[in-house]
Amino acid sequence: MRVLIVEDEQRLADDLKRTLTAQNYVVTHSKDGEDAWFRGDTEDFDLVILDLGLPRMDGFSVLKRWRANGRGMPVLILTARDSWRDKVDGIDSGADDYLTKPFRMEELIARVRALLRRAVGQSSPVLSNGDVEIDTRLRTVTYRGMPVSVTPLEYRLLTYLMHHPGKVFSPAEISAHIYEEDIDRDSNAVEVVIARLRRKLGGPLIENRRGQGYFIPAEGQR
Numbered sequence: 001m002r003v004l005i006v007e008d009e010q011r012l013a014d015d016l017k018r019t020l021t022a023q024n025y026v027v028t029h030s031k032d033g034e035d036a037w038f039r040g041d042t043e044d045f046d047l048v049i050l051d052l053g054l055p056r057m058d059g060f061s062v063l064k065r066w067r068a069n070g071r072g073m074p075v076l077i078l079t080a081r082d083s084w085r086d087k088v089d090g091i092d093s094g095a096d097d098y099l100t101k102p103f104r105m106e107e108l109i110a111r112v113r114a115l116l117r118r119a120v121g122q123s124s125p126v127l128s129n130g131d132v133e134i135d136t137r138l139r140t141v142t143y144r145g146m147p148v149s150v151t152p153l154e155y156r157l158l159t160y161l162m163h164h165p166g167k168v169f170s171p172a173e174i175s176a177h178i179y180e181e182d183i184d185r186d187s188n189a190v191e192v193v194i195a196r197l198r199r200k201l202g203g204p205l206i207e208n209r210r211g212q213g214y215f216i217p218a219e220g221q222r
């Protein structure tokens with residue numbers, strides 16, 4: 001899952017980045033409204049954490065422009081304490097949820113998980129499909145009830161496909177959602193990671209559609 005953090009306070013941005021990376025999200029950071037608007041408009045993010053007071057373009061304008069252009073990713077806004085006006089305006093501008101500064105990172109993470117689930121119509125923090133289950137709170141994977149050890153990259157790929165059952169993704173689309181921007185991708189190409197996951201998870205979970213890409217069939221689609 002790829003998350004865009006838009007925050008001009010460097011220390012908070014660093015904290016957010018560290019927390020989300022530790023939770024296995026792929027994180028991109030943007031420090032001003034214009035850069036954020038451009039990235040959100042041209043790149044594919046699963047979720048955005050958006051501060052409202054930003055240099056060059058304020059958060060409300062960024063959000064309104066995305067929504068006007070049909071960009072529908074979930075957006076969590078960060079508002080100043082006691083500013084009910086910001087919350088109302090933010091939600092009217094198209095935000096899905098808000099957090100008031102200062103906040104606990106635990107609360108942020110819980111809200112991020114809930115927004116990602118809701119965006120794909122899932123209400124439970126446990127994703128299950130066939131014999132495989134992922135607990136997104138603990139970041140654990142089980143196969144037929146037995147724990148399976150997966151690398152962070154394998155976890156990100158599996159979670160991404162499990163969040164979108166039945167949807168086919170090209171290797172390039174998958175790459176965009178699971179790799180840190182500066183990682184060496186060669187030895188960890190999407191195909192290689194999928195082959196490893198298939199071995200660990202008993203084979204048939206991840207399927208491919210020739211010339212199009214990979215998918216995990218929805219329950220009942222097998």
Ligand code: CA
Pocket residue numbers: 007008009051052053054
């Ligand atoms: Ca700010």
